[in-house]
Amino acid sequence: MADAVRTQGLYKRFGQQVAVGGVDLVVPRGSFAGLVGPNGAGKTTTLSMVTGLLRPDGGRIEIDGHDVWADPVSVKAHIGVLPEGLRLFERLSGRELLTYGGQLRGIPLDEVGRRADELLKVMDLVEAQDKLVVDYSTGMRKKIGLAAALLHNPRVLFLDEPFEGVDPVSANTLTEVLRRFTASGSTVVFSSHVMDLVERLCDWVSVMNRGLVVAQGPLDDVRRGRTLNEAFLDLVGVRGNGDDGLSWLGSGSTP
């Protein structure tokens, strides 16, 4: 059985800067996978290339055994995406956004309406469904974005920082939905800075640093008895522990 996601030597350069320098990302089917790494590690670039939104300079990407760039027909119908930065159609209402996404993928309108009703209810967006997305708060945007990514029932779901700026109540809703989704055998890949969350949710972790995957595997293999946070700091190397300088900071000194 093919892995849900498998990349080989994925490479991307922006001018002089190598953003992703030969990434071999593996995510087994049915896993709840976390992609972690410090800012600028190449997580967003990797996810953009895997979802076909950014052309790689080199390497291969397979989703469910199909090459993303050579065989987009077999891939695009079965993936759901929530990209970084919440770029949504701002001038549609939440409900119209879901309808639009569903119709783009050729789902009959009645079915789209039924699914949208349920998703809006689960995401607690029923009251806001007729407001324009431009007037939504960050948490509401993440939720409607996730709903749009789920509407066509993808086999693999890619989420870039889905929990950033989301309040605890909404975050709980999101995790519940995602848990149910993976329990049925579908795959979720999401990037995050929040180690506690990744530790709590994921059964598979890929750690990225400076454009490379530095560790990858089942959660317990990566942390090896430590907390994920400790393992992560060991892997990426701690950069300065905050002891130097700043002697004036604190109540003991003058303002």
Place this chain on the structure above:
Amino acid sequence: MTMTWLFVRLKLSLVRGGLRGDVGKQAGFAFSLAAALLSAVAGFGLLSLIRLAPSDVGLDLVSAAFAMFAVGWVVVPLMAFGLDETLDPARLALFPLTTRQLATGMFAASAAGPWPIASLAALCGGVVALAHGPGGVLIGVPAVVLQFAFCLTASRLVTTALSGVLRTRRGRDLLAVVAIFGVLLVQVPNLLLNRGFSGDPTRILASAGDVLRWTPPGLAAHAIADGGLVGVAELIVVAMSVVVLGWLWIAALRYALVRPDSSNRGGGSVRRSRTGRSRTGRFLPGGMLGAVVAKELKYARREPRARVNWISAVFVSAVVMFSLRGPGGSTGPWTAIGPACLAAVVIGLQAANSFGIDGRSLWMNAVAVATPRDLRTDLAGRHLAMAVVAVPLLALASLAAALVAGNAAWALVAALTAWGVLGTAMGIGSITSVTAPYTYPDRLNAFTGAAPGQGGQAFAASFATMLVTGVLALPIVLPVLLGLTWWAVLAVPYGVAVAWAGRRIAAGIGFARLPELLAAVSRPS
């Protein structure tokens, strides 16, 4: 004092910031600097030349010019820059500053920069124009400085008073549409002059002068001309008006600082029928085509940039229609067909960057488009949506043009030809949409249609679309213009065919470079 200097330095470093960044940005900065210098010299020169006019006419002219400066100072920052980010008082609310420090600092910062200096230089031309002898100059210099201060305080007062409104989404949406109307209305007097509706220009000027006589700009102008004690008295009135405006401004500032930012509150809901389909939705096909058409039609209504595009297209067509017909009144079918076809080109030009209006949200289509055929459907949806609005509009334009030309029967020929031209423009436009796409900026600036650095490309894309459309439309337009009116029957099939062919070619090219297309329309602006 140090605080004021700090504000000035902040403004200057922001101006200098234009020098960093890529070549396009630097070129824009150099262009803006050159334009400021040119306006300073030209403004000063033009105002100085008024000295050659008879003294009463000259006085009225300078009053009018001073008043126009004041209006310009109030209006231009509002529509060209939305809200000046650096001088948004809310950004400074957390710093320990007194309102007085804030007011003087922001006032000084507004006076710094190439454009304020340029307008001060231009205003100095008023002294040359009106001053009699050394006494006049002695009064003239403070008069110009006061007039400049009046412009600044009026401008700051209006921006600050509106800053609350400008920070909300609805306020900015409204302003975008109001601004475009402002730009277009400037054309109206011009149009009226062309049509020979105007009365005696000197009489209009004199009555304008009478109205402006007692406004601060008028008083400043009269002070320069009057000189002596009368001039001093007039200057005192101007100074007092500046002080009153300044006081109002400080009050508005104080109010703005303690009011919460309400940009994310409120916002209305869209209407939705029980079935989930809108009124137009009932007639739309299902699937991708219907989805794109429905979205495009909603965007034409709700997205301010799309509204601005449509309003300008309609307005430009109207201008063309009325200005093409000279007062002499040469008649022939072409007087109806010409304007209608030009309107079709102007409307069709919007299709030259079809994906621009989606901008950063285009990824949603990109992840759904799996074959070139899907992209063709997407383009067809955009064309269909445009046709839904443009076809009746062009019919109306043709009827209007035919009535103006004096023969209602020409409307049919004009409409058929115009529809054909529209199809041609859309076909060519779909190819430029995928070969030379560019980002519409988020900021609502009435004077640039593209993100920084893409202005040249935007211009080239529109120009190429217009040129090629003109050439490809010749087979349908030329015979009709030469009198072969039945030929117009072929125009619509021809337009549909060109649009179809354009979409087919564009889909092939566009699908191969989908990521690049996505990057080009979602550049930060």
